Amino acid sequence: MNPSRTARPGPAPAGAESAARQALPRPQIGRTRRGRREGVHGASFTVPFMVALVLFMIVPLAYAIYNSLYTSRLIGGTSFSGLDNYRQTLGSGDFWSGVVRTVVYAVIQIPVMLVIAFFFATIFDLGLVKGGRVFRTIFFIPFAVPAVVGAVMWSFILEPQFGPVTRLAKALGFGEVNFFSSNLVLPSIIVIVIWEWTGYNMVILYTALKSVPRDVVESAILDGAPLHRIILGVKLPMVRPAIVMLLFLNTIGALQLFTEPLILSYFQNSAISINWTPALYIYNTAVGGGQYNLAAAAAVVLGLVIVAISTASLLFRRSKGEVS
Amino acid sequence: MSTTPVRGRRRDDDMIPVKLYGLPRGTVTFFTTLATLFAIFTLLPIAWLVINSTKNQANLFESFGFWFAGPFEFFHNFSSLFHNLDGDGVYFQWLGNTAFYAVVGGLGATALSALAGYGFACFDFRGSRALFSLAMAALLVPITAITLPLYLVYAKAGLINSIWGMLLPSVVSPVGVYLMRTYVAASVPRELIDAARIDGAGEVRIFLTIALPLMVPGLMTVLLLAIVGIWNNYFLPLLIFSQNKLYPLTVGLGLWTQRAQNSGDASMFPALVVGGLVTVVPLVGLFLMVQRYWRGGLLLGSIAN
Numbered sequence: 001m002n003p004s005r006t007a008r009p010g011p012a013p014a015g016a017e018s019a020a021r022q023a024l025p026r027p028q029i030g031r032t033r034r035g036r037r038e039g040v041h042g043a044s045f046t047v048p049f050m051v052a053l054v055l056f057m058i059v060p061l062a063y064a065i066y067n068s069l070y071t072s073r074l075i076g077g078t079s080f081s082g083l084d085n086y087r088q089t090l091g092s093g094d095f096w097s098g099v100v101r102t103v104v105y106a107v108i109q110i111p112v113m114l115v116i117a118f119f120f121a122t123i124f125d126l127g128l129v130k131g132g133r134v135f136r137t138i139f140f141i142p143f144a145v146p147a148v149v150g151a152v153m154w155s156f157i158l159e160p161q162f163g164p165v166t167r168l169a170k171a172l173g174f175g176e177v178n179f180f181s182s183n184l185v186l187p188s189i190i191v192i193v194i195w196e197w198t199g200y201n202m203v204i205l206y207t208a209l210k211s212v213p214r215d216v217v218e219s220a221i222l223d224g225a226p227l228h229r230i231i232l233g234v235k236l237p238m239v240r241p242a243i244v245m246l247l248f249l250n251t252i253g254a255l256q257l258f259t260e261p262l263i264l265s266y267f268q269n270s271a272i273s274i275n276w277t278p279a280l281y282i283y284n285t286a287v288g289g290g291q292y293n294l295a296a297a298a299a300v301v302l303g304l305v306i307v308a309i310s311t312a313s314l315l316f317r318r319s320k321g322e323v324s
Numbered sequence: 325m326s327t328t329p330v331r332g333r334r335r336d337d338d339m340i341p342v343k344l345y346g347l348p349r350g351t352v353t354f355f356t357t358l359a360t361l362f363a364i365f366t367l368l369p370i371a372w373l374v375i376n377s378t379k380n381q382a383n384l385f386e387s388f389g390f391w392f393a394g395p396f397e398f399f400h401n402f403s404s405l406f407h408n409l410d411g412d413g414v415y416f417q418w419l420g421n422t423a424f425y426a427v428v429g430g431l432g433a434t435a436l437s438a439l440a441g442y443g444f445a446c447f448d449f450r451g452s453r454a455l456f457s458l459a460m461a462a463l464l465v466p467i468t469a470i471t472l473p474l475y476l477v478y479a480k481a482g483l484i485n486s487i488w489g490m491l492l493p494s495v496v497s498p499v500g501v502y503l504m505r506t507y508v509a510a511s512v513p514r515e516l517i518d519a520a521r522i523d524g525a526g527e528v529r530i531f532l533t534i535a536l537p538l539m540v541p542g543l544m545t546v547l548l549l550a551i552v553g554i555w556n557n558y559f560l561p562l563l564i565f566s567q568n569k570l571y572p573l574t575v576g577l578g579l580w581t582q583r584a585q586n587s588g589d590a591s592m593f594p595a596l597v598v599g600g601l602v603t604v605v606p607l608v609g610l611f612l613m614v615q616r617y618w619r620g621g622l623l624l625g626s627i628a629n
Contacts (some may be wrong), residue, residue, distance in 0.1 A: 041527040042447020049440035049501060050455060056493040057462055057470060063480075064473035120359065127342050128355040135359045137615060138366055144607040145370075146556040148574040149600040152581055153369040156376070156597075157389060164372070164389030195366065217340060227345045256468040259558045266582045279468040279559070286472055287563065295472055303469030310464045 061303075068297035078293075085297035094275035095298060099305065101186070102277050106254035109190045114246060117198050121205035122231055136206065139199035147196060151263035154192045159267060180264065180271040189260050197253075201246055208242035209235055248313055255306050258283070278302045370604070377401060377598040384593055401598040415599055417569055418576040422555060423606070425487070425572055429494030430550035437497050437546050441504020442535055446517060456505070462498040468559060475563045489564045490572075494554050500546040507542030508535065548614065555607055573603045 071081040089095050120139065124132040142150065157165050158179035169177040179188045212235050220230050236243075258279035265272035274284040282302065286295035342352065372389055378398040379387065387393030405415040444456050474493055475484070483489035512535045520530045536543075558574040565571055571579070577599055584592035 039447065039449035042443050042449040042452065045443025045447065046440040046455060049436040052436060052496045053459060053462060056474065056496050057465060060470060060473035060477045063477050067476055120362065123355045127339050128352055129359045130352060130356045135363055137612070138363045141370065141608055142366060144552065144611045145604050146574050148558055148578050149603050150369065152577065152596065152600055153373055157369060157372055162385045167388065195369065199366065214340060221344055227347060252466055256466045258468060263578060263581060266585050282468070282472055292476060296476060299469045299472045303466060306466045306469065307464050
């Protein structure tokens with residue numbers, strides 16, 4: 001026993017504080033000021049993470065911003081160039097066409113994937129599928145497949161000469177389909193990414209649907225609501241926060257598109273230009289072109305674009321009262 | 325066809341019976357068919373990988389990809405991973421590297437997330453909200469945007485071609501911190517901590533003996549997420565490693581793909597396919613073993629708040 005503990009219940013102030021705390025549903029909400037010693041302990045628990053965060057995220061970002069303000073030349077060395085690198089990035093048609101392409105990709109891929117994921121999460125949740133548990137496990141498997149391997153498999157499958165899907169298309173009378181042609185390469189990548197991520201999104205939506213209270217659904221049934229109204233009118237609104245969060249996470253992921261197009265470009269050089277997505281632009285500017293300062297500026301711009309989109313969507317949701 | 329009704333699973337006990345929805349006959353069959361079609365779509369590439377790991381180089385291209393053909397060459401292909409490509413057994417070096425980066429980085433990320441999540445959930449200290457907001461703002465920073473900056477810092481700090489360059493950033497997991505804070509708030513009762521304090525237990529001991537055992541399911545999810553993230557990471561190791569012997573599998577297989585295509589050395593393709601299979605098997609196995617940790621409410625907790 002340690003009589004010096006300040007948080008000990010009994011004497012009025014500490015006791016009242018602890019009772020007030022116990023009455024709160026969520027411990028971390030509405031905290032009261034506690035002993036200084038505890039504050040020091042609490043802070044020290046977070047120190048390792050915060051130090052790592054500063055060293056491996058904040059310092060590199062700051063250093064990249066610093067680097068983006070300089071230019072290195074073979075002759076003359078490194079010199080301060082102000083916003084020149086940003087001017088060059090923002091004025092680069094290659095960079096912007098990559099941004100536009102990833103936005104188009106995101107606008108198609110994310111809704112299609114979320115609709116498929118929500119559809120299956122719903123029918124599994126309702127018990128409309130025999131062996132739903134087995135299906136859920138199968139759907140989730142691609143999450144465990146590295147994107148590099150997924151892209152290699154799909155590249156073989158869709159390959160223009162010997163790919164089995166290409167052959168099937170020919171046998172079915174579609175003629176010579178080239179999935180790596182400039183028209184079809186984006187849809188092909190969309191299919192690959194849908195294959196990779198639908199299961200993960202489905203599991204999250206399924207878990208969210210499972211938490212919809214049973215009596216809410218039962219009373220809707222008693223009111224004679226048809227199934228599609230129960231799904232769209234009762235369940236969908238209740239899992240809306242989960243959907244919005246998935247929309248948000250998938251958008252951040254989509255704008256970083258890199259691995260799949262890079263691997264596809266190994267199979268068919270002509271299908272994917274070196275600046276096909278902003279991430280490829282950064283990679284090829286730095287590693288291929290050796291223009292690290294310019295690449296740093298592009299990385300900062302890409303980061304800002306993504307943060308801007310994320311923040312805008314957060315503010316939008318907040319204005320609609322979906323997020324506190 | 326058996327007419328025995330499907331026994332309700334333990335976890336589905338509270339499900340509303342399907343017949344209450346008043347659906348037309350054949351609805352279940354219809355939806356099961358749709359699910360089967362998507363399952364085929366999901367398994368097709370995996371089946372392709374398994375089937376083609378048994379083919380020789382010629383059949384890999386000439387025979388139909390979704391069926392077996394010719395001599396059964398799986399063991400020959402598999403053994404080729406041990407030798408003659410980029411030096412003896414470099415593939416298994418890559419496999420070992422990947423497992424090492426994933427396990428050590430994953431454990432580090434889990435430890436840091438557990439400490440920070442506990443600190444944010446159970447303590448009120450000056451600046452705790454500001455620090456937590458900072459950690460959550462890090463969620464918004466895309467990995468792609470941070471990779472090149474890391475490379476630039478490494479070039480100055482001598483961490484290019486160092487395993488630390490791979491391991492250290494991997495331990496920073498803002499998602500893990502968020503998950504752990506949510507999980508601790510929901511599953512570690514404050515009364516228990518206060519009672520232990522009254523009994524005179526130190527803060528470190530309270531964390532290790534009381535909080536930590538209650539946090540295990542949450543820790544498992546954070547660990548799995550971190551392991552998968554590192555196992556699949558491609559951009560960072562691609563940028564910071566130029567030495568073959570440090571590569572993880574993703575970079576190694578990417579290199580093989582590039583070389584097989586560009587150098588016209590088609591003999592590398594069977595090794596690439598079987599190498600892909602060996603890359604996939606450990607993680608899928610791990611998943612099937614621990615999938616109950618994905619089913620819990622934790623992933624939901626991670627996004628629904």
